[in-house]
Amino acid sequence: MKKALFFVLAYFVISVSNAQESNSKAFIQAFKTHLGNYYEGTIIAGGKEGDGFTGKRLLMQVMRYSDSEVKVPFFVGDDKSRTWIFSLNNNLVALKHDHRKPDGNPDNITFYGGTATNEGTAEMQLFPADAATEELIDYAAFNVWWVTINETKFSYNLRRIGSERVFSVEFDLTKPISSDFKPWDNAK
16 A cells, blocks of 8 residues: 555656646747747837837847757847847756847846746746846846747746836737848857
8 A cells, every 4th residue: 555655646746747847848849939930029018218128129039949948039129139048957947138249249247137946837937036147237136037928929027126127028929020130149
C-alpha cells in the first residue's frame, strides 16, 4: 500500500512539475509562429505628449527564435535601439531590455529587467525588477513588467509600484505588416 501511495504521489509531483514547465515553455513557443513577422502597435495606457512614444509608429518584430530565447526588436518611429529578450532558464522566463547606440554598441543603460518568480501562464509572464536593474537604474527598483501573448495579441506592460508610471503597448498579431527595419544590433 505504501509503495502504491508513493508511486501515486511521485506521479502527481511529476505531473505538476511538467505542467509548470509547460507554461514557461509554452510562453516562449508562442512566438515561434510569428518568427520574421512585423506587427504595428498602439499605446493603450500611459501615453502622453513628449514621452518619446506618443505619435510615433510602433513596430515589433519576432526577429530570432529558439526554444530557449526569443529576440523581439521594438521600433519607435525611426529609433531602432530597443530589443526585448525573453530567455528560458531553469523553467523560468526572464525579460531583458537590450538598448543599443546607433553604431550597435551597448547603451550605457542596457540589459535591465527581471525574471519571473514562478512559471506564470502560457499567455502571461510577470517580471519584477531584479537586483542588476536596481544597481543600473535605482528608480526602476520598483518596476514590474508583464507581457501577454495569445493567438491575436501581444502586449508589453510596465508599472512602477508606488508611482503613477504606467505604460502599455498592444500589437495585433492577426495583421502582420511589411517592413525592412532591422535593429542596430542585427549582426550581434
